Amino acid sequence: MELFDSLKYKIIRRNIKIVFPEATDPRILGAAVRLKADELVNPILVGNKAEVSEKAKSLGYQADSFTILDPNDYPEWDAMVESFVERRKGKATKEQAESILKDPNYFGTMLVYMGKADGMVSGAIHSTGDTVRPALQIIKTKPGVSRTSGAFLMVRGRDQEKYLFSDCAINVNPGAQELAEIAVESAKTAALFDIEPKVAMLSFSTKGSAKADEVTKVQEATRIAKELDPTIELDGELQFDAAYVPSVAAQKAPESDVAGKATVFVFPELEAGNIGYKIAQRFGGFEAIGPILQGLNQPISDLSRGSNEEDVYKLTIITAAQTLLK
Numbered sequence: 551m552e553l554f555d556s557l558k559y560k561i562i563r564r565n566i567k568i569v570f571p572e573a574t575d576p577r578i579l580g581a582a583v584r585l586k587a588d589e590l591v592n593p594i595l596v597g598n599k600a601e602v603s604e605k606a607k608s609l610g611y612q613a614d615s616f617t618i619l620d621p622n623d624y625p626e627w628d629a630m631v632e633s634f635v636e637r638r639k640g641k642a643t644k645e646q647a648e649s650i651l652k653d654p655n656y657f658g659t660m661l662v663y664m665g666k667a668d669g670m671v672s673g674a675i676h677s678t679g680d681t682v683r684p685a686l687q688i689i690k691t692k693p694g695v696s697r698t699s700g701a702f703l704m705v706r707g708r709d710q711e712k713y714l715f716s717d718c719a720i721n722v723n724p725g726a727q728e729l730a731e732i733a734v735e736s737a738k739t740a741a742l743f744d745i746e747p748k749v750a751m752l753s754f755s756t757k758g759s760a761k762a763d764e765v766t767k768v769q770e771a772t773r774i775a776k777e778l779d780p781t782i783e784l785d786g787e788l789q790f791d792a793a794y795v796p797s798v799a800a801q802k803a804p805e806s807d808v809a810g811k812a813t814v815f816v817f818p819e820l821e822a823g824n825i826g827y828k829i830a831q832r833f834g835g836f837e838a839i840g841p842i843l844q845g846l847n848q849p850i851s852d853l854s855r856g857s858n859e860e861d862v863y864k865l866t867i868i869t870a871a872q873t874l875l876k
């Protein structure tokens with residue numbers, strides 16, 4: 551089954567509620583209309599009801615059947631303010647909360663936190679920081695995960711060659727423990743896309759071929775990741791060719807079960823990860839889908855500002871599928 555057919559099959563008619571804080575953007579409205587018509591998610595639009603309806607009408611859509619929630623006229627506003635102050639434990643006063651929660655990303659994130667929605671998709675007109683920060687502060691990471699990270703699903707060709715790359719979006723220079731957690735979360739994310747996770751901890755060294763602090767970090771992360779979840783097929787440190795090319799693996803890491811067969815590639819720091827996925831995308835002809843934020847208690851997704859309606863549609867399907875991950 552094609553990737554998105556398989557994901558749609560997982561989420562269809564489950565009434566998964568996804569919040570869209572950027573509801574007057576035509577790309578968001580267009581995707582929301584399609585997602586609802588296809589019975590894949592139940593969209594919650596954030597904004598002024600009249601404004602959102604007007605915008606929808608001008609684009610030829612009917613917004614009457616949508617749930618539209620307005621931070622300036624929300625029946626459970628007081629409960630939301632109280633819940634936010636409680637969650638931020640001394641980091642925001644009631645007055646500050648009243649102002650912060652008018653921001654659609656904070657408001658949308660609180661809807662998820664309070665269980666009014668299952669996930670959120672934003673970032674079509676907001677920066678990564680503005681989209682992700684409310685989630686880091688409110689939704690927070692799952693127990694045992696100290697950092698959220700951003701994975702990219704890399705897909706190529708008709709036969710849907712699929713890999714997962716991470717972290718390509720969030721942590722500039724993760725330590726060994728963080729890198730290990732990123733690897734464990736990446737294995738779970740890969741499984742969501744029916745990728746059998748074989749995790750390569752990437753480096754510029756294979757099995758001690760080079761000596762440097764950077765190499766030691768990846769060796770340490772490999773050890774910790776194996777401790778965190780001994781059931782995952784994971785190995786390191788591996789250079790990309792040793793991880794990906796069977797003949798190189800046979801030479802450089804003959805003992806490894808992962809080398810030459812890796813499907814999940816964990817980069818040692820953000821520079822490598824971000825540059826790496828873009829090289830695969832632009833030179834290698836892969837479609838790069840993401841960043842898919844992993845490790846949060848509930849899924850929040852950050853669109854690129856260059857996204858089109860189809861990108862919004864697809865990332866929302868992924869976000870909805872993530873709500874089924876435990």
Ligand SMILES: CC(C)(COP(=O)(O)OP(=O)(O)OC[C@H]1O[C@@H](n2cnc3c(N)ncnc32)[C@H](O)[C@@H]1OP(=O)(O)O)[C@@H](O)C(=O)NCCC(=O)NCCS
Nearest residue numbers: 678679682683686687691696697698699718719720721824
């Ligand atoms: C994600 C990002 C925006 C967060 O930045 P920030 O808001 O300055 O982060 P802060 O250090 O002020 O932390 C804000 C809160 O988030 C938490 N946090 C920050 N990074 C986190 C992470 N990776 N995982 C979990 N929590 C995190 C902090 O603990 C803090 O929580 P608190 O307020 O409850 O104490 C930042 O890490 C970033 O800019 N990363 C690079 C993104 C980027 O440019 N990517 C490029 C390609 S898309």
